[in-house]
Amino acid sequence: MNKEIHQSDDSYRPQREGGAMKDDQRDELISRVVDGCAGADDWNQFRQIAAEDQQIWSDLAVAQSQYEGLCETMHSAAATADSVELPGGMIRHAQHQQRFEFVSRWGGWAAAAAILLVWVTSMGNSQTNPDAQRQNAGMVPIGSNTMLQSATPEQAMDQYIAAGYQAGRVVGEIPNPILVETRPMDDGTFEVLYIRQILERKILDEVYRETNDEFGNSIPVPIQDAPKQVRSF
Amino acid sequence: MNEWSTDGSQIQAAIGGDHDALSAVWREHRRWVAAILIAHKPRETDLEDLLQVVAMQVCRKMSEVRDPNLFRPWLRTVAINAARGEGRKVNTRKRGMLRFVGFEHPNRRGVSDATHANGCSDDAKRVLAAALQLPESYREPVLMRCLKNMSYKQISAVLELPETTVETRIARGRRMLREIVQINDQQSEKQQQRELNKQSSMSDASASAISGGAR
Structure with a gap:
């Protein structure tokens, strides 16, 4: 699976039953919720998908946790960057x-x-x-x-x-x-x-x-x- | 922060040699430069050293930027080149490293010093390691989005991509990240299981050898 991910960049399409479009829509909904920019329409769609696919809640929790982990490392990187000034x-x-x-x-x-x-x-x-x-x-x-x-x-x-x-x-x-x-x-x-x-x-x-x-x-x-x-x- | 605080006129002033404008521009952009460097640098390379290299390049080459609108893509290219250049040096050093005995290269630092994520939790390090396995075009936007308040619009300006493409790449990148972490966890579990089996078979073999010897 890992190999498959590395084979292509833009050509990557997750293999799921609902097809690539539906998967992209699902991923974008999760992503918007994680970013805290999901609107009312997004939440309605999310609930509709969740009614058929309980897995989405688990994926959301994992995505949120991973986002926080990456934010932690990027916060550390940002602190390093803040200490670097242009050479006088x-x-x-x-x-x-x-x-x-x-x-x-x-x-x-x-x-x-x-x-x-x-x-x-x-x-x-x-x-x-x-x-x-x-x-x-x-x-x-x-x-x-x-x-x-x-x-x-x-x-x-x-x-x-x-x-x-x-x-x-x-x-x-x-x-x-x-x-x-x-x-x-x-x-x-x-x-x-x-x-x-x-x-x-x-x-x-x-x-x-x-x-x-x-x-x-x-x-x-x-x-x-x-x-x-x-x-x- | 939905838009950059440094506008085109300030970047133009920096290109023209205004050092206050140049400092302001650098301060606003250095965080995402760090994200780009992390996305491309070798593991053992120090982030701060690379940031210094980029800062020096900004000072030396800023006047070569012709259009303020192209400054951010230009800065990204400078950062990528710095990270890849360091990658080539690391590979050369790894291939065949001869040293006089007792000679310590002044620039050499331990691997542990080079990882900026030292103070982070194990989970955060694990997720970062997985994020670095993402394809390049997904790695950069996913990492940049984790910088506090960097908007899709700002990321799209750096990557020279439409906002919708950036959003799609971040969403797909996060999905890939979940899959990579899952695969990595499964592999490490299998590895642990193999080691446990090996240890138990070795202890069984030694026990039977002892009992055989006693007989």
């Missing part, structure tokens, strides 16, 4: 959303143009400067004499990626950073928070799968036979 910092952001959309629409082209300009400039430099040629030969262009202590964050990051790649620790950087939030600043600029994703690899002696014990506690279980491929997190 982002409301102001919404005010600037349209402006930001304009900027981002044209900002992409501006960024592309800037990258092209930098590339063309560096091409010109590399043809005349032998140091620059050596830099471009590497995977990540960093100053050959740049020490980590004096490096800018970008240079240090590039250095980490290059060193990690050579050591086999870093596989690569995911090209598209994840945008977390944009905040308009007082001076008309935008602060952009984003996540850079670096893919790393590690060789481990053994791996564990997380599972739950009979009490629902999380426990690690060693994997005996190495799976062909397991994706984590």
